[in-house]
Structure formats: structure tokens, C-alpha cells
Amino acid sequence: MALMVDLALAVDVGGTKLAAALVTPDGTVVDRRSAATPPGDGEVVWRALEAVLLELTAGHAVVGVGIASAAPMDVRTGTVSPVNIPGWRGFPLVDRVSALVPGVPVRLAGDAVCMALAEYHHGAGRGSHALLGMVVSTGVGGGFVFDGRAHLGAAGNAGHVGHFVLEPGGPLCACGARGCSEAIASGPSIVRWASDRGWLAAGVADGRSLAASARAGDPIARAAFHRSGTAVAQVITVAAALCEVDRVVVGGGVAQAWDLLGPAITGALAGWPGLDFIRHVDVHPALLGVDAGLVGAAALVRERAPEGAAEPAPAAGSTR
The missing domain is CATH 3.30.420.40 (ATPase, nucleotide binding domain)
Known part of the structure; x- marks a missing residue:
């Protein structure tokens, strides 16, 4: 695929599937990867998601990362404890993703919130x-x-x-x-x-x-x-x-x-x-079907800091 600019990296974390996509400002998904959510401890699940993200972002720069995750979570600390992922309890998902994609903002919200954002902007x-x-x-x-x-x-x-x-x-x-x-x-x-x-x-x-x-x-x-x-x-x-x-x-x-x-x-x-x-x-x-979580996660990157959420601290190497 030809190099594109102004892409957001969208991540959708669920109990059965880990998905990620590159999304343009108009909500178009231009590339995607996914893997089954594996059973096991938190590191097993993280390694599966890490592999998806590394494969998808190879050769691409992104303006930011939006994460749609099953809840509960704490956006203040960037941690998630999804009921349907027993291995993640207080898992530092934002820090892990920030280390993988340094220098850009990483924002987190619930999967249903991201669906609502996607439908608000594009549906x-x-x-x-x-x-x-x-x-x-x-x-x-x-x-x-x-x-x-x-x-x-x-x-x-x-x-x-x-x-x-x-x-x-x-x-x-x-x-x-x-x-x-x-x-x-x-x-x-x-x-x-x-x-x-x-x-x-x-x-x-x-x-x-x-x-x-x-x-x-x-x-x-x-x-x-x-x-x-x-x-x-x-x-x-x-x-x-x-x-x-x-x-x-x-x-x-x-x-x-x-x-x-x-x-x-x-x-x-x-x-x-x-x-x-x-x-x-x-x-x-x-209207958006299975892509709603990913499109909404990308929208998180492009809006002002969501109400009730602290502006994320700059990742290592960020010039913000």
C-alpha cells in the first residue's frame, strides 16, 4: 500500500477479537489486522495485540492512537480491566501502546463510547x-x-x-x-x-x-x-x-x-x-456495523480531549 499521511491508528479490544486499523480523517478504514483474543495471562494477550499493531504500522507514521476497549477501565491511569479478558486487571494498556508507537497521543475510551462517536461523525x-x-x-x-x-x-x-x-x-x-x-x-x-x-x-x-x-x-x-x-x-x-x-x-x-x-x-x-x-x-x-468501534477509536484522536478525561502526557520523544 502506498504511504499515506494523517492516518490514525485505531485499536478495538474485545473478549473474542483484537482488531486494529489505519483510518483516514473521513472515517475510511484503509488497512486492518486482527487476531483472536487468546486465553491466558495479561502478557499473553498483550503479545497477541502487540503483533497485530507491529504488523499494521510497519512503514506507516500515524498522528495518534485511539483505543476502544471493553470495560471497566480508568482513563486517568490508562488501565483496563475488561470483564471478558480475565488476564487484564489494571493492565497498563495506554503505557504499553505508547511505548510501541512513541511520540504521538494515545487515547482510551469504552467500546460503546467509540461506537457512539463513529455514528455521530459518520453514521x-x-x-x-x-x-x-x-x-x-x-x-x-x-x-x-x-x-x-x-x-x-x-x-x-x-x-x-x-x-x-x-x-x-x-x-x-x-x-x-x-x-x-x-x-x-x-x-x-x-x-x-x-x-x-x-x-x-x-x-x-x-x-x-x-x-x-x-x-x-x-x-x-x-x-x-x-x-x-x-x-x-x-x-x-x-x-x-x-x-x-x-x-x-x-x-x-x-x-x-x-x-x-x-x-x-x-x-x-x-x-x-x-x-x-x-x-x-x-x-x-x-449504520456502520462491525467497523464502528475502529472508526470511533480513530475519532478519539481527532477530537479535543474527551470530557472527564485528562489530556494524555506526551509519550517519550514527543514534541507536543
């Missing part, structure tokens, strides 16, 4: 003043973008909408609480709920087969998606009441079945009495 969130991006997939995550800036919170964990308690005493969540939106609306949760009520998959019992059953008219499968969408609508009402969110973009694996999930969300919002600015929030499916 269904364009024109919003107060955007909530939601990821409804294996878990439920969220991120806020206010007037073009990611809102991270003091440590980078703002937007954890998957852990709003919607049903006190409800199903057990992975976080240890009961009745969280993640324990109701996520893909594994709706599959489990349907299976417990007699739904039988024609093959592997997963979100895709549940969606196929729902489209074929199975009443339990349809009820499962309705339950998920209603829970997402509950999350939206809380976010709108707290932050006056004017638009919500919903992505993730469950949201791929938007024909099933979308009407449940919008129908619930329209059917509940209450304040107009809550009931009339614009809700849209995400």
Missing part, C-alpha cells in the same frame, strides 16, 4: 446534540456524545446503561446484581428466556435462530424480542430524563434484527404516557 447520529449510542449484543453497553465530544466520566465508565436495574429481584446479571437491562435485553438473555418458555431452536440456539423463529411467527420468539425492545426503551427513557438525549443509535448483534427489535422499542416509547421530550426521542439503527 446515524449526525446532527445530534446529545446522542446515546447503545450496543445490544452479548452484553448491553452505551456511550454518550454531547455536542460532538465523548462524555467519559471521571474514570471512563460513563454510559454503562446495561446496568440500569429495571427489574429489582429479576434475572441475575454477570455484574452480580439482579434485573439489569443487560440481563433482560442482551442476546444470550433473550435466548435463555425463550428457551425457558419452550422455544426450540432449529439448530444452534442463538440470536440468529431466535430471530428466524420470530420472523416465522413463533410467539415465544416474538415475545422475547418484544421483551428486549421494551427493556431498551426503558433505558432510553432514563437516559433522556437524565441527559435530555435527543437521539439514540442502537447497534450490536441483537439490533441486526431491527425489524423485530425496532418496533418494540419505538412502540413502547410511543405508548407510555410522560414528557414529550422523553417519548419523542429519535431512535435509529446503527
Whole structure:
């Protein structure tokens, strides 16, 4: 590939995949690499990510690095402790990446925050003043973008909408609480709920087969998606009441079945009495798909320091 200028290095860290890409200012991914997230201790995982980054950046200069990571994290120290990467607890990810790509800023945010940033700049969130991006997939995550800036919170964990308690005493969540939106609306949760009520998959019992059953008219499968969408609508009402969110973009694996999930969300919002600015929030499916985390991570590099995050210290050799 010919040498390009003004490229940002985007990194997307997840429990199953470690991905990185070179991204232009307009959000175009021009090259990418990925590897499976290996089991093992923190150094094993780091070496896998390090190999991806070294291969991708060979021969390329970058203006900065943006990292989208599963949470929780602490952006003040640049450390991450993803629930789905047991080997990383307080892992100094920003320092490690800074040493690998010296002289440029390295910024960190949650993967759902980066999805929201990507949709704000290049997708269904364009024109919003107060955007909530939601990821409804294996878990439920969220991120806020206010007037073009990611809102991270003091440590980078703002937007954890998957852990709003919607049903006190409800199903057990992975976080240890009961009745969280993640324990109701996520893909594994709706599959489990349907299976417990007699739904039988024609093959592997997963979100895709549940969606196929729902489209074929199975009443339990349809009820499962309705339950998920209603829970997402509950999350939206809380976010709108707290932050006056004017638009919500919903992505993730469950949201791929938007024909099933979308009407449940919008129908619930329209059917509940209450304040107009809550009931009339614009809700849209995400447009950017699997690239959203990478495109949003690159956007971190190109915006002002996100609200609630300290400006990163210059890396060794930086002239900033």
C-alpha cells in the first residue's frame, strides 16, 4: 500500500477479537489486522495485540492512537480491566501502546463510547446534540456524545446503561446484581428466556435462530424480542430524563434484527404516557456495523480531549 499521511491508528479490544486499523480523517478504514483474543495471562494477550499493531504500522507514521476497549477501565491511569479478558486487571494498556508507537497521543475510551462517536461523525447520529449510542449484543453497553465530544466520566465508565436495574429481584446479571437491562435485553438473555418458555431452536440456539423463529411467527420468539425492545426503551427513557438525549443509535448483534427489535422499542416509547421530550426521542439503527468501534477509536484522536478525561502526557520523544 502506498504511504499515506494523517492516518490514525485505531485499536478495538474485545473478549473474542483484537482488531486494529489505519483510518483516514473521513472515517475510511484503509488497512486492518486482527487476531483472536487468546486465553491466558495479561502478557499473553498483550503479545497477541502487540503483533497485530507491529504488523499494521510497519512503514506507516500515524498522528495518534485511539483505543476502544471493553470495560471497566480508568482513563486517568490508562488501565483496563475488561470483564471478558480475565488476564487484564489494571493492565497498563495506554503505557504499553505508547511505548510501541512513541511520540504521538494515545487515547482510551469504552467500546460503546467509540461506537457512539463513529455514528455521530459518520453514521446515524449526525446532527445530534446529545446522542446515546447503545450496543445490544452479548452484553448491553452505551456511550454518550454531547455536542460532538465523548462524555467519559471521571474514570471512563460513563454510559454503562446495561446496568440500569429495571427489574429489582429479576434475572441475575454477570455484574452480580439482579434485573439489569443487560440481563433482560442482551442476546444470550433473550435466548435463555425463550428457551425457558419452550422455544426450540432449529439448530444452534442463538440470536440468529431466535430471530428466524420470530420472523416465522413463533410467539415465544416474538415475545422475547418484544421483551428486549421494551427493556431498551426503558433505558432510553432514563437516559433522556437524565441527559435530555435527543437521539439514540442502537447497534450490536441483537439490533441486526431491527425489524423485530425496532418496533418494540419505538412502540413502547410511543405508548407510555410522560414528557414529550422523553417519548419523542429519535431512535435509529446503527449504520456502520462491525467497523464502528475502529472508526470511533480513530475519532478519539481527532477530537479535543474527551470530557472527564485528562489530556494524555506526551509519550517519550514527543514534541507536543
